[in-house]
Amino acid sequence: MRHRDEHKQQALLEATLHEVAEHGFAVTSVARIARAAGMSPGTLYLYYRDKDDLLEATFSEVSRRIIEVALDAFEAEPDAQVSRVTSPAMSPAAWQLKSALCRVWHALVMLGRRQPALFRFHDQFLHSSHMRDALKVANQERAAPLLEAFAQGQRTGILKQIDIALIEVFMFRSIYSLLQGSGCQVPAISDACFDQAFEMAWDAIALRHPAP
Incomplete structure (x- = not known):
């Protein structure tokens, strides 16, 4: 039995990520991925059954990275960024x-600006026939602390009583469109525009309360 090398396995994931992000699923073949990873197609099959298996593994890795960044930020101590969302009319819990x-x-x-291929791959996979229920469940389990915060926000009257999936879509999916569109805008989308987009996303999910 040939030895499985973790570095080669990671190289295959990275090659798949960048090849799909750049060229799409249809054009990206096993041979193309193997060549980008610097190995033969036969070596690829030591790690993955077929192209679909490799695509799913890459999606799981990409999702892990994105969700890990999201959870780290969610659980971090407030910093100077928080001053942008200060509102005296909000309850402490809502704030x-x-x-x-x-x-x-x-x-x-910031992650999308540094590593745009992550979001391009993730977005393509989400809207492809490769997206299975088991992968959705795995992502929900990874993002459980954030999803629970949404549910708690609904229980305490901070967020609207809508499907949690809609909260996730309105709060975060617009980031994908903004990042993809930023390269097409002249001038490029500014930080101020991203701040405004967050406020719009918050307004979409937050339950309005009358001013005191």
């Missing part, structure tokens, strides 16, 4: 949730 989501928002924007 705490909004400021935490603001940290997540900006952490994901």
